[in-house]
Amino acid sequence: xxxxxxxxxxxxxxxxxxxxxxxxxxxxxxxxxxxxxxxxxxxxxxxxxxxxxxxxxxxxxxxxxxxxxxxxxxxxxxxxxxxxxxxxxxxxxxxxxxxxxxxxxxxxxxxxxxxxxxxxxxxxxxxxxxxxxxxxxxxxxxxxxx
Amino acid sequence: xxxxxxxxxxxxxxxxxxxxxxxxxxxxxxxxxxxxxxxxxxxxxxxxxxxxxxxxxxxxxxxxxxxxxxxxxxxxxxxxxxxxxxxxxxxxxxxxxxxxxxxxxxxxxxxxxxxxxxxxxxxxxxxxxxxxxxxxxxxxxxxxxx
DNA sequence: GTAGGGCTTGACGCGGACGTCAAGGCAAGG
DNA sequence: CCTTGCCTTGACGTCCGCGTCAAGCCCTAC
Numbered sequence: 001x002x003x004x005x006x007x008x009x010x011x012x013x014x015x016x017x018x019x020x021x022x023x024x025x026x027x028x029x030x031x032x033x034x035x036x037x038x039x040x041x042x043x044x045x046x047x048x049x050x051x052x053x054x055x056x057x058x059x060x061x062x063x064x065x066x067x068x069x070x071x072x073x074x075x076x077x078x079x080x081x082x083x084x085x086x087x088x089x090x091x092x093x094x095x096x097x098x099x100x101x102x103x104x105x106x107x108x109x110x111x112x113x114x115x116x117x118x119x120x121x122x123x124x125x126x127x128x129x130x131x132x133x134x135x136x137x138x139x140x141x142x143x144x145x146x
Numbered sequence: 147x148x149x150x151x152x153x154x155x156x157x158x159x160x161x162x163x164x165x166x167x168x169x170x171x172x173x174x175x176x177x178x179x180x181x182x183x184x185x186x187x188x189x190x191x192x193x194x195x196x197x198x199x200x201x202x203x204x205x206x207x208x209x210x211x212x213x214x215x216x217x218x219x220x221x222x223x224x225x226x227x228x229x230x231x232x233x234x235x236x237x238x239x240x241x242x243x244x245x246x247x248x249x250x251x252x253x254x255x256x257x258x259x260x261x262x263x264x265x266x267x268x269x270x271x272x273x274x275x276x277x278x279x280x281x282x283x284x285x286x287x288x289x290x291x292x
Numbered sequence: 293g294t295a296g297g298g299c300t301t302g303a304c305g306c307g308g309a310c311g312t313c314a315a316g317g318c319a320a321g322g
Numbered sequence: 323c324c325t326t327g328c329c330t331t332g333a334c335g336t337c338c339g340c341g342t343c344a345a346g347c348c349c350t351a352c
Contacts, residue, residue, distance in 0.1 A: 006326065014329090019310060033318055035329055046312075055249050077260040086257040093250040099244055103201050104239040111232040114223040150298065160299090165340060179348055181299055206340075 003028075006038045010046045017046070023059055025049060025066050045069050048076040061085050149174075156192045163192070169205055170196060171212050191215050194222040209229050221227045 005013045020026040021036075026046060028036035045066055052062045064085055065076030076082060153160045163182075166172040172192060174182035191212055193211055198208045210231055211222030 002329075013310080015312085018331095025308095033329080035318085053309090055253060057245075075260070075263075076264065077256060080264075080317060084261055084290060085252055085265070086260070089253055090250065090257065092247055093253065097246050100202075100239055100243050100246070103257065104236065104243065107201060107232055107235055107239065110223060111229060111236065114221070114229055114232070117224065118226075118229070119222075148299075159339060159340080161342085163303095169339095179299080181348085199339090 001032075001038050003036045006043060006046065009043060010050060012046075012050065019080070020046075020049065020059075025059070025063065041069075045076075055089075056084075057089065061089070147185050148177075149182045149184070152189060152192065155189060158192075158194060158196060166192075166195065166205075171205070187215075191222075201235075203231075207235070207286065216253065 003014045007017055010017075014076060026049070028038055028042070028076075031037045048065050048069060048120055049059075049062045052065060053059070064079060064081035068079035068082050069076045070140060071079070073079060077086065103136075133146060147155075149160045149163055150170075153163055163172060167174060167182075172188060172195070174184055174188070177183045194211050194215060195205075195208045198211060199205070200235045210227035212226060214225035214228050217225070219225060223232065
């Protein structure tokens, strides 16, 4: 099949396929007139790349999977190098998730503190003190427009 | 103080400060010879920006905080617009964390399946069969769509 | 005088995964 | 013949937060 059909079947663009080729993934045969010519194996290979891309893998990280399929293995992750990428990625994901969770907590605390400060200021302005025990009360529900 | 000192005290670079200025954050007075001239308020403002940047906020998202400080408020998050950014960011973080957790689970399952397949292949190669029901492994237990 | 440091503006580079435009070839239909 | 639609290569644009270099001015010290 030609590049347009492959792109359509993989749900991507021809530009992307040419880009992959320029990166050394997804080589293509050529027909007599110079058009790229792909087969079902190329489609499988491309789907493997796209799946990993959807996971957030960088293109280079998909290379072991591609090489694995090219070597004739039934799946892209049938090779040790692919498993190593999986494991490294798991570590990265755990680290990133933990980091984001930490940031989330800090932002949540900042928000809570700022809301409380705003609430107290409003209370004072209205001559009405909050008067609760100064600890960490349950977060205000949704008093401001989001 | 001049730009070099401000950069040092904020733990960033002069290039970064000029960039912030070009973006309309962090305006600077000028001395007679054309040098930028900053004061302690600018430092506070800059620290606010840097804190949010460390949280992963985009520069544009720090603008409400900057405007808030410039308006004379005691903290950058004393204004409704800043709180709105906090809330939006919390939502984004929750979404992102959930998505990453979903990816993490998928990668973990892929890894487990590939490891098991590799183990069985090795077992067969060694004349030792794993012996579990040879069909598809049980469907993934939890679908964490992200 | 001159070396050295800090400052100025301007402009290009980077990384990642492409989008988009330009100029032109190839094949099929009317 | 001409149009339409697919294909080719090449090259520049995008986003973001800067890094880095270039050319030159200001001030101080020796």
